[in-house]
Amino acid sequence: MAVQISPSILAADFARLADEAAAVPNADWLHVDVMDYHFVPNLTLGLPVVEALRKATSTPLDCHLMIEDPDRWAPQYAEAGAGSVTIHAEAAKAPVRTLREIRALGARAGLALNPATPVEPYEDLLGELDMLLLMTVEPGFGGQKFLDMVLPKIRRARALAERHGGRIWVQVDGGVDAETIGRCAEAGADVFVAGSAVYGASDPVAAIDELRAAGARASRVT
Numbered sequence: 001m002a003v004q005i006s007p008s009i010l011a012a013d014f015a016r017l018a019d020e021a022a023a024v025p026n027a028d029w030l031h032v033d034v035m036d037y038h039f040v041p042n043l044t045l046g047l048p049v050v051e052a053l054r055k056a057t058s059t060p061l062d063c064h065l066m067i068e069d070p071d072r073w074a075p076q077y078a079e080a081g082a083g084s085v086t087i088h089a090e091a092a093k094a095p096v097r098t099l100r101e102i103r104a105l106g107a108r109a110g111l112a113l114n115p116a117t118p119v120e121p122y123e124d125l126l127g128e129l130d131m132l133l134l135m136t137v138e139p140g141f142g143g144q145k146f147l148d149m150v151l152p153k154i155r156r157a158r159a160l161a162e163r164h165g166g167r168i169w170v171q172v173d174g175g176v177d178a179e180t181i182g183r184c185a186e187a188g189a190d191v192f193v194a195g196s197a198v199y200g201a202s203d204p205v206a207a208i209d210e211l212r213a214a215g216a217r218a219s220r221v222t
């Protein structure tokens with residue numbers, strides 16, 4: 001599988017989101033961090049902004065819901081046209097139902113795990129998933145330092161995904177840059193969220209190319 005780069009608009013200028021989406025034409029996805037002040041101590045944006053962004057760009061939206069009660073809200077993001085909707089395992093009360101609803105509405109279904117949440121308890125859910133998101137920082141803010149402690153879990157997640165047919169993507173999110181992306185790719189990640197490393201760069205297009213090349217060099221996935 002090819003390396004995919006999903007720039008996080010959390011690091012973009014929220015007053016110019018359409019321009020910021022257009023600034024990364026070589027992105028595979030646009031990562032949209034939805035935060036509710038409850039699941040994480042930060043507040044960002046919600047459905048109306050996702051609906052507007054959907055109309056403003058042809059890049060598929062990768063919605064990462066850091067919210068409580070994702071069972072109630074996640075299907076609406078799929079309805080709004082998100083290409084991928086990821087809910088947190090720590091917040092979902094009926095993940096099977098919610099993941100099925102996301103898929104039934106035509107989006108890819110993702111399950112996110114915080115750094116301290118093990119992946120093994122979710123093995124039986126893998127058949128319901130298109131992507132596992134492993135947080136490589138505590139969720140809530142951009143610009144944090146990458147947590148190397150998550151690397152063994154990336155390896156274990158990749159092994160589980162392979163055992164289940166190899167169609168599940170393993171995404172990493174938090175502190176991913178041209179240096180840390182190699183470690184993640186080597187451990188088996190194949191979709192890389194990058195906020196500061198893309199939107200903090202003077203040339204976001206070149207930054208994405210550089211991340212993609214570094215990820216591909218280290219990738220164990222062909």
Ligand code: DX5
Pocket residue numbers: 008009010011031033064137138139140141142143144173174175176193194195196197
């Ligand atoms: C953090 C968000 C990330 C964030 C990553 O909770 O989920 O998507 O934007 O930002 P960087 O790449 O700057 O660590």
Ligand code: ZN
Pocket residue numbers: 008031032033064173193
């Ligand atoms: Zn995110």
